[in-house]
Amino acid sequence: VLRKQLKASHTLLKHEGIKTAPQPTKSLVVANGGLGNGVSREELSAALREMGAMESLVMPPHKPYSFVTYRCEEDALKAHTQLNGQKLQCGENSIVLYLSYIDSVNHQEEVSVTLPQGLVLVEDFVSTEEEAHLLAAVDWSSTNEDVSGSAQKALKHRRVKHYGFEFCYDNNNVDKDKPLPACLPGECLPVLERCLRHGHINVMPDQLTVNQYESGQGIPPHVDTHSAFEDTILSLSLGAKAVMEFRHPDGRVVAVVLPSRSLLVMKGESRYLWTHGITPRKFDLVPACESQSAALTFPDLRTQSGLTLSKRGTRTSFTFRKIRHERCRCAFPSACDSQRTTSPPPTSPPSLPCCRADAARLEKEYVHRVYDAIASHFSSTRHSPWPRVCHFLSSLAPGSMLADVGCGNGKYLGVNHQLVAVSV
Ligand SMILES: [Zn+2]
Known part of the structure; x- marks a missing residue:
C-alpha cells in the first residue's frame, strides 16, 4: 500500500502540481477518488463521512482525485488509517483509494x-x-x-x-x-x-x-x-x-x-x-x-x-x-459611486455641429449610443402587435410586398407569412 501511495503522491505532484504533506493535517487528497474516475460525490462522501465531520469535499471536474477537509485533525488521521489502500464500491466497480495529507486545499480547484x-x-x-x-x-x-x-x-x-x-x-x-x-x-x-x-x-x-x-x-x-x-x-x-x-x-x-x-x-x-x-x-x-x-x-x-x-x-x-468609513478607491471607477461624485462631467454639453464630422460625432454620442444602451429594454417591452396594424397586414393579398420602414424589433414580421417583407 505504501509503495502505491507514494506512487500516487508522485503522480499528483508531477502532473497536477499537488504537493502532499509528510505529517498529518486536516486535509487529504484522495487519489483515485475523483469524478474523472467514475466516483460519485454521494459514494465518496458516504465513506469519508464515517470517519468524522467534514468541513469540505472538493471534487474538481474530470479529475481522478478529490480533496477532503475534516473539522479536526484526528478525523483526518482516522480517515487516512482506515481508508488508505481500501476499496470503494462505485456502482459495479471497486476502486482502491490512496490518501495523503496536504497543507491546504486550493479553492480555485473547485470552481x-x-x-x-x-x-x-x-x-x-x-x-x-x-x-x-x-x-x-x-x-x-x-x-x-x-x-x-x-x-x-x-x-x-x-x-x-x-x-x-x-x-x-x-x-x-x-x-x-x-x-x-x-x-x-x-x-x-x-x-x-x-x-x-x-x-x-x-x-x-x-x-x-x-x-x-x-x-x-x-x-x-x-x-x-x-x-x-x-x-x-x-x-x-x-x-x-x-x-x-x-x-x-x-x-x-x-x-x-x-x-x-x-x-x-x-x-x-x-x-x-x-x-x-x-x-x-x-x-x-x-x-x-x-x-x-x-x-x-x-x-x-x-x-x-x-x-x-x-x-x-x-x-x-x-x-x-463590513461597513466602509472612507471613500472607495477601487480600480473600477465606472461602477464606483465614491469616484463618480468627485470626477468632472465626462463630456462638454453638445453644441451646434460645424461640419459633417461634428454631426457624425454628435449622432454617434447622442443617438447610436443611446439606442444601443436601451435596445434590450426597448425590445422586451415591444412584443404585442397593435390590432389595427395586424388587421391591415392580414387584409393584404398573398405575395404582396411589404416594406416596414422603422421596424423596431420586427414584431410585425411574423403576422402574415404570405407577404414578402422587407424591414428596415
Ligand atoms: Zn469603488
Missing part, C-alpha cells in the same frame, strides 16, 4: 475558470446543524423595531432583515452613524471565525442582511454600493439552492449554482464591477449531476446536454458585509 475574477464558491461550508441554528436565529415574527432591535422590511420580492446597520433601499446605502440595537446574532460567530481562519476575510463583518426567497421570488441585478461596504462580501446560502446570475458590463453572463450550505465569496472585480441577481422563477437550469462544475456561462446553455431542471424551494441567504 470553473469561467467564474468572474475574485469569485469563490465553497461548498458544504456549514454543517446541517449549523444551518438549523442559523435559520432558527432569525426571528421573522418580530416586526417592531423597538422590540426586536433589528429592522425588518417586507419587500415586494422577498423577506429581509438587517443586523448591525440598517440598509436603506431608497439610496442603496447605510446610515453609518446609526447602528441598529441588534448586532449580529451569536450563532454567526463560529461561521465568521471559520471565514477568518480560511482567509476569506481579514476583518470581522459588522453588518448582516438576511434575505428569504420563496419559490418564484428573486432580487434584481445590482452591485453592492461601493461607498457603503468594504471589498469582501460573504453570502451564505441556506435551505434550497438557487442560481445566481453575474453580469459584466461587456455583456458576459455567468450563472452560478448556489447549493445549500455553500459560501459565496465576492472580492475584487466580482464585487465591484459585475452585477449579481436572482431571476424570479420557479425552476432553475442546473447541471444534472451534483458535480463541482457550478458555473455555467449562458451561451453554453443551449448546447449543454448535462443539465436538468431544479425546482426552487425556500432559500435563506446570510450576507455579511
Whole structure:
C-alpha cells in the first residue's frame, strides 16, 4: 500500500502540481477518488463521512482525485488509517483509494475558470446543524423595531432583515452613524471565525442582511454600493439552492449554482464591477449531476446536454458585509459611486455641429449610443402587435410586398407569412 501511495503522491505532484504533506493535517487528497474516475460525490462522501465531520469535499471536474477537509485533525488521521489502500464500491466497480495529507486545499480547484475574477464558491461550508441554528436565529415574527432591535422590511420580492446597520433601499446605502440595537446574532460567530481562519476575510463583518426567497421570488441585478461596504462580501446560502446570475458590463453572463450550505465569496472585480441577481422563477437550469462544475456561462446553455431542471424551494441567504468609513478607491471607477461624485462631467454639453464630422460625432454620442444602451429594454417591452396594424397586414393579398420602414424589433414580421417583407 505504501509503495502505491507514494506512487500516487508522485503522480499528483508531477502532473497536477499537488504537493502532499509528510505529517498529518486536516486535509487529504484522495487519489483515485475523483469524478474523472467514475466516483460519485454521494459514494465518496458516504465513506469519508464515517470517519468524522467534514468541513469540505472538493471534487474538481474530470479529475481522478478529490480533496477532503475534516473539522479536526484526528478525523483526518482516522480517515487516512482506515481508508488508505481500501476499496470503494462505485456502482459495479471497486476502486482502491490512496490518501495523503496536504497543507491546504486550493479553492480555485473547485470552481470553473469561467467564474468572474475574485469569485469563490465553497461548498458544504456549514454543517446541517449549523444551518438549523442559523435559520432558527432569525426571528421573522418580530416586526417592531423597538422590540426586536433589528429592522425588518417586507419587500415586494422577498423577506429581509438587517443586523448591525440598517440598509436603506431608497439610496442603496447605510446610515453609518446609526447602528441598529441588534448586532449580529451569536450563532454567526463560529461561521465568521471559520471565514477568518480560511482567509476569506481579514476583518470581522459588522453588518448582516438576511434575505428569504420563496419559490418564484428573486432580487434584481445590482452591485453592492461601493461607498457603503468594504471589498469582501460573504453570502451564505441556506435551505434550497438557487442560481445566481453575474453580469459584466461587456455583456458576459455567468450563472452560478448556489447549493445549500455553500459560501459565496465576492472580492475584487466580482464585487465591484459585475452585477449579481436572482431571476424570479420557479425552476432553475442546473447541471444534472451534483458535480463541482457550478458555473455555467449562458451561451453554453443551449448546447449543454448535462443539465436538468431544479425546482426552487425556500432559500435563506446570510450576507455579511463590513461597513466602509472612507471613500472607495477601487480600480473600477465606472461602477464606483465614491469616484463618480468627485470626477468632472465626462463630456462638454453638445453644441451646434460645424461640419459633417461634428454631426457624425454628435449622432454617434447622442443617438447610436443611446439606442444601443436601451435596445434590450426597448425590445422586451415591444412584443404585442397593435390590432389595427395586424388587421391591415392580414387584409393584404398573398405575395404582396411589404416594406416596414422603422421596424423596431420586427414584431410585425411574423403576422402574415404570405407577404414578402422587407424591414428596415
Ligand atoms: Zn469603488
